[in-house]
Amino acid sequence: MAAPNGWRLAVVVVVGLVFVVGPLLFSSYWVGLLTQMVILAILAMSLDILLGYTGLPSLGHAAFFGVAAYAVAVLATAYGAGFWACVAGGILIGTLLSAAFGLIVSHVRDVYFLMITLALGMVLWGLSYRWIPVTGGDNGISGIPRLEAHAGLPFAGPVPFYYVTLLVFCACAGLMALLVRSPFGLTLRGIRENEGRMKSLGFNTWLHCYLSYVIAGAFASVSGVVWAYYNGFVSPTYLDLTASSELFLMVTLGGPATLIGPVLGAGTIVLLKNVMSAYTARWLLILGIVYIVTILAAPQGVWNLGRRRSG
Amino acid sequence: MTYLITQTLNGLFSAALLFLIASGLTLAFGVMKIVNIAHGSFYMLGVYVAYSVILRTQSLLLGALVAIAVVAAVGFVMQRFFLRRFGSDPLPQMMMTMGFALLFRDGALMIWGGDPFTLQYPPGLSGSMEAGEVVFPLYRLFVIVVAALVGVALWIVNEKTLVGARLRATVDDPEMAAATGINVARLSGLVFAAGAGLAAFGGVMGGPILGGYAGIDFDLLPLAFVVVIIGGMGSLKGALIGSVVVGMIDNFGKALVPELSYFTLFAPMVVVLAIKPTGLYGRA
Numbered sequence: 001m002a003a004p005n006g007w008r009l010a011v012v013v014v015v016g017l018v019f020v021v022g023p024l025l026f027s028s029y030w031v032g033l034l035t036q037m038v039i040l041a042i043l044a045m046s047l048d049i050l051l052g053y054t055g056l057p058s059l060g061h062a063a064f065f066g067v068a069a070y071a072v073a074v075l076a077t078a079y080g081a082g083f084w085a086c087v088a089g090g091i092l093i094g095t096l097l098s099a100a101f102g103l104i105v106s107h108v109r110d111v112y113f114l115m116i117t118l119a120l121g122m123v124l125w126g127l128s129y130r131w132i133p134v135t136g137g138d139n140g141i142s143g144i145p146r147l148e149a150h151a152g153l154p155f156a157g158p159v160p161f162y163y164v165t166l167l168v169f170c171a172c173a174g175l176m177a178l179l180v181r182s183p184f185g186l187t188l189r190g191i192r193e194n195e196g197r198m199k200s201l202g203f204n205t206w207l208h209c210y211l212s213y214v215i216a217g218a219f220a221s222v223s224g225v226v227w228a229y230y231n232g233f234v235s236p237t238y239l240d241l242t243a244s245s246e247l248f249l250m251v252t253l254g255g256p257a258t259l260i261g262p263v264l265g266a267g268t269i270v271l272l273k274n275v276m277s278a279y280t281a282r283w284l285l286i287l288g289i290v291y292i293v294t295i296l297a298a299p300q301g302v303w304n305l306g307r308r309r310s311g
Numbered sequence: 312m313t314y315l316i317t318q319t320l321n322g323l324f325s326a327a328l329l330f331l332i333a334s335g336l337t338l339a340f341g342v343m344k345i346v347n348i349a350h351g352s353f354y355m356l357g358v359y360v361a362y363s364v365i366l367r368t369q370s371l372l373l374g375a376l377v378a379i380a381v382v383a384a385v386g387f388v389m390q391r392f393f394l395r396r397f398g399s400d401p402l403p404q405m406m407m408t409m410g411f412a413l414l415f416r417d418g419a420l421m422i423w424g425g426d427p428f429t430l431q432y433p434p435g436l437s438g439s440m441e442a443g444e445v446v447f448p449l450y451r452l453f454v455i456v457v458a459a460l461v462g463v464a465l466w467i468v469n470e471k472t473l474v475g476a477r478l479r480a481t482v483d484d485p486e487m488a489a490a491t492g493i494n495v496a497r498l499s500g501l502v503f504a505a506g507a508g509l510a511a512f513g514g515v516m517g518g519p520i521l522g523g524y525a526g527i528d529f530d531l532l533p534l535a536f537v538v539v540i541i542g543g544m545g546s547l548k549g550a551l552i553g554s555v556v557v558g559m560i561d562n563f564g565k566a567l568v569p570e571l572s573y574f575t576l577f578a579p580m581v582v583v584l585a586i587k588p589t590g591l592y593g594r595a
Contacts, residue, residue, distance in 0.1 A: 057402055059346075104581055108588050111401040114346050115540055119580060122533035126573020133570070241529055245348070245409045252406060284417035291410025292393065295403045 023162045031158045033274055037267040038169045039226050044250040044262035045176050046219035052256030053180050054212040055192030057114045059244050060121020064217040066239035068094035068224030073141040073234045083151040090225035098217020106210040125239040140235030147229040165226055172219055188212055253294045255301025313444045318566055324451040326558025327458030331513030333538040333550045335506020341482035341545025342502045344399040349408040350510055351532035352415035356382050357511025358523035359423050371433050375515045379508040386507025390500045416528060425525045430518030454516050462551055469547055482545045537576050541583050543593025
């Protein structure tokens with residue numbers, strides 16, 4: 001991640017300002033959108049660790065987000081669990097799941113990785129859709145308590161919720177930025193560039209890929225937990241292929257292996273989705289065109305425009 | 312026993328449809344290293360186009376032929392103008408097909424609306440056949456037979472013709488194949504278009520039973536992927552065996568443990584991946 005310069009610096013400052021002071025000025029509709037952007041930004045960054053830094057293209061990453069959200073919903077509604085139990089349960093279940101899946105996928109690469117994560121993600125989607133006694137099937141689960149009430153916070157409303165989300169975002173972003181600059185993160189990049197060479201240098205590349213997968217799953221679970229509280233409702237649409245590939249688009253559109261790019265990508269997609277769907281029912285058509293144009297015009301992402309891939 | 316035979320035949324019917332879809336997917340993968348998210352859309356477009364043609368002409372055969380031709384042409388254009396430029400770089404190709412999958416889905420919704428429908432049965436095939444206590448719909452048997460014929464035809468093309476030899480060479484090693492003078496780009500276009508046409512044909516064959524509805528594309532896609540993963544990417548034989556395995560498991564799973572029907576697909580995939588990551592007949 002090179003230091004921002006020129007227009008990149010301007011973008012960071014403007015977006016940062018909007019994220020920090022925006023909610024104090026905007027209407028509650030826009031505060032809601034900003035909250036969505038920030039939560040999905042965590043998710044997009046977590047995929048960036050896998051896709052951008054490790055070079056493992058996961059097409060089932062939304063599954064961990066969805067499973068964590070479901071865990072919160074089930075714990076809170078069916079078992080009446082407290083706030084911390086829900087948070088810990090959501091993150092733990094999502095992470096354990098990624099630890100289990102990681103065992104299956106960590107020895108495959110490239111297009112095989114893509115196919116297998118896709119199939120695993122679809123399996124979880126199928127489970128959320130058909131395992132009606134637990135997940136409520138197509139109806140999803142509603143009635144997740146408000147964060148403020150559940151956690152016993154002294155304040156309530158969308159703006160405080162937004163700032164709680166922003167805090168979580170900053171913590172996650174900080175941790176991920178540290179991670180990708182650490183020796184561990186550098187090793188991941190090495191594996192992305194030339195796994196055979198890393199192997200012959202004595203690195204356990206399987207273990208690195210596995211850990212990268214689990215870490216990405218853990219951060220995705222965090223964003224899933226926050227999303228469950230934000231939305232108060234979970235449904236199988238969070239786990240489906242469209243969700244995973246939208247996530248993929250956020251990272252690709254913004255610029256893989258930059259962390260900032262996926263944040264911008266997440267913001268752009270949330271914004272587009274909500275603004276466009278206010279004007280037209282043909283939102284999917286437009287999203288399809290966004291995919292095609294992105295790949296044709298900026299295959300390395302907007303943040304990487306005009307420079308060589310810095311990694 | 313009756314139950315077992317009926318369910319087995321049902322499983323074979325699913326396997327027949329899956330084979331029609333997955334054979335194109337696996338060949339396109341073998342040649343282009345492409346994960347084609349739009350492959351389920353080809354199936355969907357096949358049903359919809361056939362539906363429109365049959366509504367106007369009352370001819371099932373014409374409906375099937377037009378559906379195959381139109382969808383194969385769509386596949387060819389997609390490959391020629393949007394996928395070929397990426398060589399065999401899987402990520403941009405996958406994103407591109409995802410974009411097209413969304414375009415097709417919304418386009419179909421715009422043109423044909425969201426109401427589910429089924430195609431009519433071919434004349435004489437709407438009844439059922441009785442053998443002792445087993446009662447089985449004739450049409451399902453018909454689909455099984457047709458898919459078997461398609462399988463044989465594909466096998467002959469693949470093993471006994473020049474195109475098949477080029478195809479196998481390209482699946483094995485695209486660079487060496489190109490070096491020997493095989494036009495890999497044109498072959499890719501051909502395979503992609505043929506795969507799209509086959510999926511559309513699958514849609515027409517499945518039409519009287521599964522019908523067409525919004526979302527059928529993404530309902531079938533994971534099944535087709537599981538078939539390809541189990542069978543091995545790029546292998547026709549693998550697609551055949553994978554289809555039978557997945558068709559059977561899906562049917563018995565749905566009948567025995569309906570809540571876990573998707574989950575029951577997962578077990579064989581994990582077993583296969585644990586033993587052989589490239590699938591039963593795939594090559595690394």
